[in-house]
Amino acid sequence: MPTTLPTPLALVAELTHRCPLHCVYCSNPLELAKRESELPTQTWVRVFQEAAKAGVLQVDFTGGEPLARTDIVELVHAARLAGLYVSLITSGLPLDEAKLAALVEAGLDHFQLSFQGATEQTAREISNSTSHPQKLRVLEWLKKHRIGVTLNFVIHRQNIQELEEMLLLVDEHRPGCVEFASVQYYGWALANRQALLPTRRQLEFCVAKLKEAEERLKGKTRVVFVVPDYYAKFPKPCVGGWGRKLMLVSPDGAVLPCHAAGVIPGIHFENVRDKSLQEIWESSPAFQKFRGEDWMQEPCKSCDRRHQDFGGCRCQAMALTGDPAATDPVCSLAPTRTKVDAILASINEPKPAILEEKPAYIYRPNPA
């Protein structure tokens, strides 16, 4: 049965895996791309043009740290010229006032600034870097420009107690949007899961506090809260469905349906150095692999929810069950939901010693 090929809407441009921070929750793959493998400027310029031609509306510049690319201003300009809405997903360093002005001048639409905590101490513990003071400086500089600003607080068991202090920062700086993004367990986050997964009680506290904040900030700041997948009853429609809305170009040019797809064995990811983005989107085996419904297993295969959540996340199914075609174990209807319940139990009942332990973090390194 032929299906209409969807138009891609979002391009994630993972410009580099280099980063001045070493966050324990990083969702980058464990195997980080070497600097020498990174795409040159002109290849990215072509990619942006191909993306816009294919129907893509928005590009997210991310990494690693996109500001680590010395050509970042040129890349922003090229993406904007190509007709894309440009977002920068960044830690805020390395950056100074002049560079920020140059980025805005080049056509940057939206600046998403990450926060590892509300305090310098927590930020240092989570990122193994001194980055928090710089972020506060960036918040001041941003006030001089009329662009979209989102503050992204990455939350987990080790910093949920700072939620009210985080909200104070929001009240002080009034960004257009604030996202409280619970860590999801891929890449380095998965390696550090036992230290990061919040307790049920912490989550309830979070939900209540943020519901209150959302009301208070309505009409001023948009509040987005993403719950950890494991605590949900049904899975997220991951990336809007495999190969339906989003494509990611890695630092070395490999095109993936999502940032974690590298964990699925037996897939060859085609490269923008060899083929056009449109060609890869339409016909690469990697993108075709989980399009449509033929690949689905029960219960997804005959479940009404398959039209809204597409069976959940392939990479999560792979990570937790070893089968990328399985129903996302997060789903309460999945036969493997018990695996997720066991992980939650190890954090919630009875009061485990693990909560008292000082975490033995695995810090994400900087690639060679």
Next chain:
Amino acid sequence: MKPELTATPRLAPGVRLNEKSQLPRTLLMPERALRLNGPSLEIVQLCDGHHTVQQIAEKLHTLYSKAEPQRITDDLLGYLALLHDQRAIDF
């Protein structure tokens, strides 16, 4: 929150239309996009910080002369309130 008739709505920071040559016309925002057609496009194009809500309503009355003016105004206020709650416009 509905605007006053004297308010002059404008697109919020980081919100813009795609280029005139790009179809369909779309309102672009951080992590979201809204397809615009017909009345919604007319309205958003007039959210320029200069036109009052009253003036936007009057423009719509002219364009959609077959519809009842009060209904048009009510729908307009509702749509502007929606855009405001989504942080797409300020007024």
